Amino acid sequence: MxxxxxxxxxxxxxxxxxxxxxxxxxxxxxxxxxxxxxxxEPTVAVPVTPPWEGRITASATTVAPTPTPTWNGVAQSLSFVDPSTYHVDLTQKMPGMTPPPSGNMPNTTWTTYASIAGQWSGTSSIFHIPTPYWRLDYANIVPMNEESPLFNLQVMDADDPNRFVKVINLNRQDFANYDSTNSTAYRKEQWNCKFYEGYRNYYLVINTQCITSYDILVQVPTSYV
Known part of the structure; x- marks a missing residue:
């Protein structure tokens, strides 16, 4: 080549x-x-973290309001519950203190909102007062005899169990001259208690001795019914 x-x-x-x-x-x-x-090498974009501004932000949350119980105008019957529900010991000595009177209440007519009837010691279920003030009628108490009847009623604040709203004591002197042959003879109009507070939850602690029966009425102003 x-x-x-x-x-x-x-x-x-x-x-x-x-x-x-x-x-x-x-x-x-x-x-x-x-x-x-x-x-x-191909260039990869690196995310840039914004500097911290020294404060923490949180998303806004909406809390649903708690509905207020309403009343349909029909009296309810309170039931008895286990006293241990409220850490109540009915074997202890009954409190003897009585708060000062509530003050002057406007003249009004009353409608029974709730009631509880019985004979023995017990603790009621919780009830809600739907009005700004109310009354407790405990006139229908029938003693077994005039020697040793005793009735103790404690109105408790269900939202603060350590608060005694009212303590009511009836003893032998209060039941003197009771006519056992007349079931209405012992109804005393002064045996009621008015409360200048409402829209709260309560329960009753009842202690009895030598009591045949009692009938306790929770009453609210008729004008609010």
């Missing part, structure tokens, strides 16, 4: 090599790399 032929052969080989380096990347869309330098 002549020298000129070898030149053509090497020239052809060079053209083929250049075509391989240029044409293929163009056809495939790849970047040209004629000098074999390493391709740069």
């Amino acid at each position: 002549e020298k000129q032929d070898l030149v053509y052969v090497f020239l052809a080989i060079g053209i083929i090599a250049v075509m391989a380096l240029v044409v293929k990347p163009i056809a495939t869309g790849e970047p040209l790399n004629l000098f074999g330098t390493p391709e740069p």
Whole structure:
């Protein structure tokens, strides 16, 4: 082979090599790399954390208001519950303190809102007063005899069990001259207690001794019914 032929052969080989380096990347869309330098790594965006402003933000929440119990005008009957529900021990000595009188109450007529009747010691269920003031009527108490009757009634704040709203004590002197032959003879109008507070929850603690029966009425002003 002549020298000129070898030149053509090497020239052809060079053209083929250049075509391989240029044409293929163009056809495939790849970047040209004629000098074999390493391709740069793709740039990845790094999220930037905003600086802390020194305060904590919280999303607003909406608290649903607690519905206020309503009364349909029909007197309810209070039930007896286990005294341990309110941590009451009926075997302990009964409290003897009596808070000062509530003050003057406007003249009004009364409607029975709730009642409880019985003979023995016990604790009532919780009741809610739907009016700004109310009255407790405990006139219908029948003693077994005149020697040793005893009746103790404690009005308790159900939202604060350590608060005695009112403590009522009736003993032998209060039951003097009771006529056992007349069931209505012992009803005393002064045996009621008025409260200048309402819209609260209460329960009753009752202690009896030598009592045949009692009937306690929770009453509210008729004008609110």
